[in-house]
Amino acid sequence: MSHRASIETRATRRAWWLAAPALLWTLAFFILPFGTMAVLSLWQRTDLGLEATWDLGNYASFLANPAYIQALTNSLEITVTVTILSVLLAYPLAWIIAEEIPERFRRLALALAVIPFWTSYVVRSYAWSLVLAKSGVLNDWLGAVGLGPLDLANSRAATVIGFTHFFTMLLTLSIYASLVQMPPNLRRAAADLGAGAFATFRLIVLPLTLPGVMVGAFLTFALCIGDYVTPQILGGGNDLALPQLIMLQIGRRADLPMAAALSIILMLAVTLAYLGMARWMKVVR
């Protein structure tokens, strides 16, 4: 074997050793549990315990139950709304921090945007319910200005507000990172060639930052659709979302197989979103 080849084989072998711990951990604590869930979803819960029936009964129950389908629809509607809203709110803020704010204040601006999320997630959601309550802070202020009270608490609007609050911050960071990596010469070149500000944005900046936006949006979609805390605290039991349905199976019936089936369905939704995004990115390119 030539000298170069043996170095490369040694390098490959060493690489396997290096990657092994992470791969083994992922295998043991992610892939296998996921497989367990998939297997469990094919079992049934009976009075005496878990029965290995090996059928699609849980999935059939899901499709046959309009309330369950409604939960999935609710989750999708909320998640899409939150994603779009967060992107629309975050992009301008990311732009302002990246372009308008002098460089020495940029990290401070980012830090200020992130610090409020260093309170506990649970407590922060609860604080939103305080703000949005009928006799809460928001209505207090609106009353002071003479506007009527808004009944936002315990509703889908509250859930969307709570989610958007967090994901706007996340997307701001992600879009900022993408904006900052863009070479400034491109925009200068476009300006030299006579393009106006808006045209430059539409034809240069937007396409170049779109991958960053899409990745952030996908992360938002995945995290939002799978989140249990915010709809539970802010939704007031009025708008059942899929994660709540899953926890209901655990909390009420101890029905792990049904919970597993619903989880697989949740993952299917996320996978479809991922494939949609990947295909969209390919088409755009």
Place this chain on the structure above:
Amino acid sequence: MTRYLACALYMILLYGFIFLPVGVLVLFSFQDGRFPIPPFQGFSLRWHREVLGDGDLMAALGNSLLVAVASSLVALTLGFLAARAFATARLPGVTALRGALMAPLSVSYLVIGLGLLASFNLMGLSKSLWTVAAGHVVINTPLCFAICAAALGEAQVSAERAARDLGAGEFRVMTLVTAPMILPALIAAFLLSVTFSWDELIIAFLLSRFDVTLPVEIWSLLRSGLNPKTNAIGSLVFLVSALAILSFELTLARRK
């Protein structure tokens, strides 16, 4: 001028939106009364005192720190090693392997937690802070891997090769050459992992028994009755971390 005003207005509105719940939280943690609802009745440190004296809450705080730091160290090590693996050699099936390592990012924490719950139960393992930490390593390793992989470029690979040519062993290469070169990325990955682990509720809730983390303890508090203590602990955590970040920023800025 209008552009400046428009930007300023937008920033004020959005930062106002971001700080609104936290402001309310901190304000009402000083509420002199049992109910954290307006109108604000007067200043009192009662709830903060009760929080600091609440053994369960303080223990949960300690547990959260322990789990966050431990799981982040493990996740960072795993991610760093794996990132080096992909940077230094061409492994077969690289896309599939990379996909497997990044997959947990897109899976709901609820699903990860349920899967681990079912597996640990089948394996006969009791729930504890160890099981929680194992779950947190799963969610943090993809992050650390991605950040380290992004930071390991040609410069690091050549530096490593040079060090190895000079006779350094693998361990020395990693710790004395590679790690210092990508230290900012390592710190960023570690801090991000600590943040995610610190605030994580569902996996901690499903996989712990008596020793719980702070989010789980707060969740129990919230389910047990109307309690301004939750505001107090939330604002305490916020104030301490805000101070930490701001002082970090200022000292770093001063060094520059």
Place this chain on the structure above:
Amino acid sequence: MTKTTLLAALVGSTCLANAALSQELNALVWCDHTDASFVAPFEEEFGVTVNLKEYEGTGAALSLIETSQPGDWDVLVVDGIDVPRVVAAGILGPLNTDELPYDTLFPELVMEENHVIDGVTYAISEKYGYNTVSFNSEVFTAEDMADMTRLWSGDFAGQLAVYDYYLPVMGMIAVGLGMDTATLSMDDLPAIEEALLALKDSASSVGEVVSSQTAIATGEVDILVGGGEWVTAGLTADLPNLDWIIPEQGAVRWSQSIGVFADSAQPDLAQEFVKYVLSPEGQAALATSSCYWAMPANAAAADVLTDDQKRALRWDDQASYLARALLYPAPDAELDAAMQDVWTRFLAR
């Protein structure tokens, strides 16, 4: 090693050894057992540590038990109505009845049909209360609340919240419709569902203990369906305008029982804990816990409770209340699944 280091090491290792030897009792309980002051006397007397894990419904408790190992738990607190189910699943072990205060228990709370199966006693009642209607007395009077059917007639649209627990709320509706909770069947469900969905249309929110308390305490709603003294009694000091009533149709009585796990590693210590909880001191502490107040099952607690506490619990009215309240429904597996489906539809509405 210097002398001081050696000494420190010795002290350290003894402490560690002591800590390891200190016995631990693991209890799965409702949130009213988690006050430090409640378990402190027991911990001191026996020199042990009591670990408490709380749950918010029997299903959650069963989930926890199923995802635990044998020996993980020693003491179980569970709704009285669920004891037969829990015994059938082999979770509870026999209870030693010799030292338990059966002579001073409220007679309605002995509930032999739930606690004694095939001649063996598995649990004993420790606390009880009502799922009925709580209301803000500044907005509504007792006469307004006397007719339960007004709750789902639309008279109180947007002003009420519902407690998120299917058994008592559906039981209440059954009582309101004139049914007997002990003989509920699948045929009764359509009528119950109709009233339930009408109730949801009037409801501003559905939530568990703290959401329910928050909703009525903050004035978000003025009526809580499924509430009772457990919502208001502990709040009367701060909010005296919160009241509760049993409507003329009646209401539903809940009770929680305490027992010992069949696979507990320390059944004697667990038995001692049960004795402590049923003692007058334990009962008084339990009745006035910070999570929710309610009547103790052992009437001997009257000697330890203050007059104000007894007033908040309506101690003197209990005889008439007990007469007018029915037990939770006790559905078989099929009916239970059907009821939970109805509840899911209720939540989704």
